[in-house]
Structure formats: C-alpha cells, structure tokens
Amino acid sequence: MTGDDVVVPAAGASSAADRPAAGPPRRRPRRTPARRTEAVAGFVFLLPWLIGFIGLTLFPMIASLYLSFTKYDLLSSPVWIGLQNYIDLFHDERYLASVRVTLFYVFVSVPLKVAFALLLATLLNRGLRGLNVYRSIYYLPSLLGASVAVAVLWRQLFSGQGLVNSVLRLLGWQSPPDWLANPHTAIYTLILLSVWEFGSPMIIFLAGLRQIPAEYYEAARVDGASWMQQFFRITFPLLTPLVFFNLVLQVIGGFQSFTQSYVISGGSGGPVDSTLLYSLYLYQQAFGLLHMGYGTAMAWVLLLAIAIFTTGFFLTSRYWVFYMDRSK
Amino acid sequence: MTTLRVGTAVPEASARRKAGLPRGALHLLLIAGAIFMSYPLLWMISSSLKPESEIFSSTSLIPSQFKFSNYIDGWTALGVPFTGFYLNSLILCVAAVLGNIFSCSLAAYAFARLRFPLRGLLFALMLGTIMLPFQATIVPQYIMFKSLGWVGTFLPVVVPKFLAVDTFFVFLMVQFIRNLPSELDDSAKIDGCGPYRLYFHVILPLTVPALATTAVFTFLWTWNDFFSQLLYLGRSVQGYTVPVALSTFVDSSSQSSWGQMMAMSFLSLLPILGFFTVFQRLLMDGISTTGLK
Numbered sequence: 001m002t003g004d005d006v007v008v009p010a011a012g013a014s015s016a017a018d019r020p021a022a023g024p025p026r027r028r029p030r031r032t033p034a035r036r037t038e039a040v041a042g043f044v045f046l047l048p049w050l051i052g053f054i055g056l057t058l059f060p061m062i063a064s065l066y067l068s069f070t071k072y073d074l075l076s077s078p079v080w081i082g083l084q085n086y087i088d089l090f091h092d093e094r095y096l097a098s099v100r101v102t103l104f105y106v107f108v109s110v111p112l113k114v115a116f117a118l119l120l121a122t123l124l125n126r127g128l129r130g131l132n133v134y135r136s137i138y139y140l141p142s143l144l145g146a147s148v149a150v151a152v153l154w155r156q157l158f159s160g161q162g163l164v165n166s167v168l169r170l171l172g173w174q175s176p177p178d179w180l181a182n183p184h185t186a187i188y189t190l191i192l193l194s195v196w197e198f199g200s201p202m203i204i205f206l207a208g209l210r211q212i213p214a215e216y217y218e219a220a221r222v223d224g225a226s227w228m229q230q231f232f233r234i235t236f237p238l239l240t241p242l243v244f245f246n247l248v249l250q251v252i253g254g255f256q257s258f259t260q261s262y263v264i265s266g267g268s269g270g271p272v273d274s275t276l277l278y279s280l281y282l283y284q285q286a287f288g289l290l291h292m293g294y295g296t297a298m299a300w301v302l303l304l305a306i307a308i309f310t311t312g313f314f315l316t317s318r319y320w321v322f323y324m325d326r327s328k
Numbered sequence: 329m330t331t332l333r334v335g336t337a338v339p340e341a342s343a344r345r346k347a348g349l350p351r352g353a354l355h356l357l358l359i360a361g362a363i364f365m366s367y368p369l370l371w372m373i374s375s376s377l378k379p380e381s382e383i384f385s386s387t388s389l390i391p392s393q394f395k396f397s398n399y400i401d402g403w404t405a406l407g408v409p410f411t412g413f414y415l416n417s418l419i420l421c422v423a424a425v426l427g428n429i430f431s432c433s434l435a436a437y438a439f440a441r442l443r444f445p446l447r448g449l450l451f452a453l454m455l456g457t458i459m460l461p462f463q464a465t466i467v468p469q470y471i472m473f474k475s476l477g478w479v480g481t482f483l484p485v486v487v488p489k490f491l492a493v494d495t496f497f498v499f500l501m502v503q504f505i506r507n508l509p510s511e512l513d514d515s516a517k518i519d520g521c522g523p524y525r526l527y528f529h530v531i532l533p534l535t536v537p538a539l540a541t542t543a544v545f546t547f548l549w550t551w552n553d554f555f556s557q558l559l560y561l562g563r564s565v566q567g568y569t570v571p572v573a574l575s576t577f578v579d580s581s582s583q584s585s586w587g588q589m590m591a592m593s594f595l596s597l598l599p600i601l602g603f604f605t606v607f608q609r610l611l612m613d614g615i616s617t618t619g620l621k
Contacts, residue, residue: 042438045435048435048492049491060465147597148596263554299463303460
C-alpha cells in the first residue's frame, strides 16, 4: 500500500534535509515556449505556498524583529525603545526562571526519551513474535501525549491523592510529596510525560535497525563478540545519524512545549513558576498582558538560541556521527 | 552453531536469536513495560466509570459499580453541551485536511517536477521553515489576524493550511513525487500533456498514498492542537473546540468532578484511537520515513 513506495531510507532522513536543494543539473534553460509555459506553471502551482511564505512567515518574522525593539500593546501604535526589551529580559526574574525551567526540562527529558526509544527499539528488533502489538502499544502515547486530555489525566495521576501517591503508599512510602503542588517536583511530572512519548523516535530507530545488514552481526559473532560489543561496535555507530536526527528534532520540539505546562499548571506555570516553560511565559506576556514587543523579543531570543544550539550540535556531529557513505 | 540458514524466512531474526536475553524473559519485560505504559490510559477509562469517591480511594482498575452518568453529566458540565465543541473540532480538522492536501500537493509538484527560475532558492527557504519554531511568527500573525477581524473565527487556524504553512508535508510529498518514475512524465509530454494536465491526470492520482499520510497526520495534529485554538477560539464558549473546552472544564471545576473530566477526556481521545486503529500502518510508515511525530 503506502510507505513501501516512499523510498526515503530512514537512516538518510537527516541527510535528506541538508542535501542541496533539488533535482536536475543546472543548465541554462533555453527559452522555448514549452519552457516558458513550465516556468509559469511552476509559479501557478507554487502560488498558495508563496503567499503563505511571504504573508505568514517572512513578513511576520521581519515584523517580529521590528516589534521586538518597540513597546506595543495592540491599542496604541508601537513606540521604538531600542534594545530595552532585550535588556529587560535579563532583569526579569520570571523570564530567567522560565529559561531555567525550559533548559532543565529539555535537557533532562530529551536524552531520556531518546535513550528509551533506542533501548526499546533494540529490544524489539529481534524478530520477536507480536512485534506489531508491542510497537503499537509503545507508540500510542506519543500520539496521545500532546493532547489536553492526557494533561488532564496527568493532573489527576500526580495530585496529592492521585493514583501515583496511592500506589506509593501501598508500597510503603507513607508521605509521598504532592507532586504538582511542590515546586521541586512539579517539573518532573512534565518530564515524565515527555519521556512517556518515546514511541515516535522508537519507530524511527526501528526503521533504521532494519537496514543494518545481518552479515555484520554474523561476522561479529564468528569473531566472538558479545551482545554488548555488538551493540556498541555495530548497532550504535550505525544508528548515530538517527540518534542525531532524533535529538535535534526532540530538542526543537521540546522548546515549543506548551499544552502540558498550560493545562497542568492551570495556565500559571506554577507552583512558584516551576513549570513555566518558555512558550507559556511568552503566551502570558504577549497574549495575557498584551506586551507584544516583549513577546517578540522573547521569540527572537528563542530563535537565536535554537539556531546556535542546532549549528553547534551539527559541528559536534563530525566527531560522533558515523555516516556509511562518508567513510568509504 | 550452523550458519547454513539460507532458506529462512526472516534471516535477520534468526541471526540475532542467540544475542542477549532469552526470549521468554524478554517477552515478560516487554509485557510489563507495555502494561506500565498503558496503565494511565486504562486508569482514565476506569476512572470515567467510577463513582467519584472511588477514584481517589481505590487503585483497582475495575470499578465497584459502573457509572455511566459521568458521561451524561460531563457532556453538559460546561453549560453548553460538548456537541458543539465536537462539531467545531470536526469542522476545523476537515478544513485543515483539505487545506493541507490542496496546498502542499500543489507546491510539492512544482518543486519536484517543474523547472522555473529561483527554484533552488525557494526550495531551500521552504526547507528552512520546517524547523522554524511557531513562536517566531505567532505574535505578528496574531496582530494581523486581529486587524483583519478574524480572531474568534476559524479563519486564523484554517487559512494558513490552504497556504501550505505546514511545510513538512510539502517536503514529504516532494520526496514522494521525486520517486515516481519520470518516464511517466515523458510519455505524457509526448502525448501533448502540459504541466497542468500532467499534474491532474498523472501525478495527483499517483500521490494518493502521500496525500493519505498528510491527511491522517493533519487530522490528528489539528484535533490535538491546543495553542492556536486557545489563542484564536478561546474567547467565547460558542467557538470552543474540544481541547479548549476540556482545559476550561479542568480549570473551572472543583475536585468533585474528576469522573466527568476523565469521561470527557477519554471521549476526546476516541477519534485519535480510531484513526490509530484504522491507519496504523500508514502512521508507522509516515514516521519511519520522515520523522513525523
């Protein structure tokens, strides 16, 4: 049916994105009528995207950059205040709290999530009977996890009298913390929710594992390599492009988390701003307090941070990401 | 150990059989993991059927008595019945699906098959927007939609879909179309097919699998999407979609209606579970080939 025809090898998914733009060799098109029709048709077909790109991406980004140097509340026109928004950001306790919370959230949950995904994928990739059933069950949370419904469920599970504490009491912990009301523990419920959604990177790893030739393992076994050695010498190196890809994808996704912290904290980011993720604070500033200029400054700082992180991470990739075709 | 297993149906599997944990233990581990993973969801279903007092007092999955009243009371708990919220969500999802299928497929065809000036640059820009965080554009977009008088309507959520803002799907379809044999185009061209007829008569029918992936993911994401629906439709109850209604429900109600909240939460997940059951293969393939969520 589908996918079998989509022949983008999963292991190449990351490199597919950075491959230079497109198709045919660059020849100067001869100006035949057919060529002109084709060029016109190209722009006709591209029109919706082009309008969207200019109107909903390019223009808003430029506008956002301009607004970030202004004070603007939607009611009166923007007032130019130079770098003031950016200076204020670094004196804003709540902003700094949201940065800390978000960094902690992203850099704890993402590695755990990707590690779990990798672990389960290697366990599942042994020609087990019932693979499809396991795969579905482990994958399902990542389809549901972003919903408000699951966030509501989390609020119940981790409340003082919720299921988690009932179980902990049964196990003999007499006074477990009130997870959501305690500023030291609330963020861990969000991290757990994120790790629970390890299914989609797991599926990506599974697809990658299927492409590793069985002969590698056979040869390793002939040489007497243990299971651990096979994993660290064959499986992991060959999967590093996907590890890289999943880490980048999840980190960028993690910085945009909103729903869970909004629903679980009732929109406040509390207790004591301990679940105030970046997106939530931006929402509060821009759309709650109508600090549009401040909100756009926050957006630009985030954009720069993500750009720097991604570039930096790409630079490190030469030292640990292993591409088959490059080593030949 | 004999290595003469040439005729085995699953050579990889048999080759790995000897590695690591024994099968039985592995199955036990995986089953335990699966129960642990799905316990919260089972708990949600069971809580939705329990009397209120039992939700917090018992850890059992089986309710002492089945109470369907949570569903009936929950449905109208916000004053306005959930019927309207479901309709709103459904309209939004269907419109988003149509929008994405229409706009992303057009753009993908242009990028994958047609030659026109600046194609390389535009394609690179398109790829660049895939990873762009939504925060980068949200404030000016809101200001724009507000000045157009669109806030409170479906337009700010739907119109962008018709303008191929979910460039991920453009990328997906470009990949798909590029893998279609170009002989098809050539023979169609020889028969006098222009770029328009080529699209409608040759390419479009062949991209149905990619369109299906796009449709399913768009539906699921729009059904789950909370931020933009909260932002643009969260002002009046009439415009609420299911996620916005649920979040309002949980904020407004006291501790005493967890059963109803669980009931409504579970109902809101049913479309996703249904899609998952029906389109499982499509979803898995979509993820493994492109890294969709």
